Amino acid sequence: MRKIIHLDMDAFYASVEQRDNPDLRGRPVAVGSARERGVVAAASYEARQYGVRSAMASATALRKCPELVFVPPRFHVYKEVSRQIRAIFAEYTPLIEPVSLDEAYLDVTHNLKELASATQIAREIRAKILEETQLTASAGISYNKFLAKLASDYRKPNGQFVVRPEQGLGFVAGLAVGQFHGVGPVTAAKMNQLGIFTGADLREQSAEFLQQQFGKAGHYYFAIARAEDHRPVVADRQRKSVGSETTFAQDLTHFPDLLEGLRPAIEEVWEYCQRTGILGRTITLKVKFADFQQITRSRSSPGPIPSQAVLERCCRELVEGLFPLPKGVRLLGVSLSNLSNGQPAPGPATVGKQLTLSF
Structure with a gap:
């Protein structure tokens, strides 16, 4: 367990x-x-x-x-505080799965302090966070990730809640399906239309029915209705991409304005690359027009993008490819994917390689 x-x-x-x-x-x-x-x-x-x-x-x-x-x-402040908090987690377990800057799963089954009580560990971590950052945290403790996530919302703010093995089925049965992690508003509304309002209602449905109504997600809903979740806590999950985007107060139509509007996103993406030493080979430009139509344009390199100047040049060429614009632009974003560790030694051979364009 x-x-x-x-x-x-x-x-x-x-x-x-x-x-x-x-x-x-x-x-x-x-x-x-x-x-x-x-x-x-x-x-x-x-x-x-x-x-x-x-x-x-x-x-x-x-x-x-x-x-x-x-x-x-x-964001630079939030990231620094997040690093402080994760350092506290690391005092108790190496099995830390960050979900975002402000939340994470910890597997403390075998912990570094050799404490038998996960409740005690959660209480100590929350106290250390408060002492070192002057911020409060809430915690959920259980025997799987699904229940721990639900439990952390139960006593917010600045509280914690435990769902013990013998309580799992009853705890899930009494909750509205809209409270379940992984069930969004659209899915919850569809479940309600099918007469499924609570975890107890969901548990009455067969796996075949749920798969028919919700596709592959039906298997997940069948399991969580029974308080089952076998996903492990995965430490150091590999990131697939890094990106940033900006929504503009007014639609942009001129080339210089689009370049200037994209600059903060470029700077934030490259700051991440510098801080982590992770580089990418594929640049993707995201464009949302005034009517909310969205398109992307990508460009890939044989090797990692070596500098912010090269990133900016490639983004500029991708923006140039949008003209003549069919309509105003309300959002621009840039992301890097095909990530790899290590800073390459940028030289003429690296910088001068021709990039291939793909759509």
């Missing part, structure tokens, strides 16, 4: 901003931009009381909470 902890920081981005700026404490805070097409990246618990949520349009958030204070994101 495994012992799994799901650690989730409480309103992470917003909490960091409130920690670093005392004037924001106790106030409804949104990390993001208040501009016309801005989006809320994170909301403090004070803001959530008004119905403000992450991924909400900023205009909608302001209508719900006119006193909402917007602060620009500082």
Whole structure:
């Protein structure tokens, strides 16, 4: 029987901003931009009381909470705090599976402290996080990842909850299917139309019926309705790509404006490459037009992209290929894939290689 902890920081981005700026404490805070097409990246618990949520349009958030204070994101700060938190995790187990900057799964079945109680480990980790970062975290403890994830939401903020082996079936049975990790709003609505409202309802369905209605995901739904999840905690999961994108306040139509609009994404992607030593061979330009039509254009190199200058040059050529523009552009993004470790020694032979274009 495994012992799994799901650690989730409480309103992470917003909490960091409130920690670093005392004037924001106790106030409804949104990390993001208040501009016309801005989006809320994170909301403090004070803001959530008004119905403000992450991924909400900023205009909608302001209508719900006119006193909402917007602060620009500082991802370099969040990444540094995340590194501090993961260093605390590493004191207890090498089996750490990061999900994002603010959450991770830990397998503490055989832990470095030789503690028998996963509940005690979660309590110690949360105390260390508070002591070292002045931020709170919530934890879910159970015998698999699915239940640990559900449990971490049960006592938020700044709490923890345990689902023991003998409690798993009953715990799942009483929850609405919309609360299940992996069941989004569209799937939950479809389940409701089929008369499936709770975990107990889901458990009454056959594997064949669920597969017929939901395809391959039906097997997953059949298992979680029975509190089953055999996925291991996977440490050091290999990243397949790194990217960044920007949504613009006004549609862009001119070539210089598109280049300037793409620059922050290029800089963020290359900062990741410099920090990690991971480089990529394939550059992908993402374009979303004013009518929300989305296209991508890619370019691949025989070897890793060796410098920010080469990345910028390739992006420029991809942007040039968009003209004449059929309509205004509301979003641009750039990503690197086909990643590999190690900084190449850029020389004329590397930089001068012809890149091949693929669509």
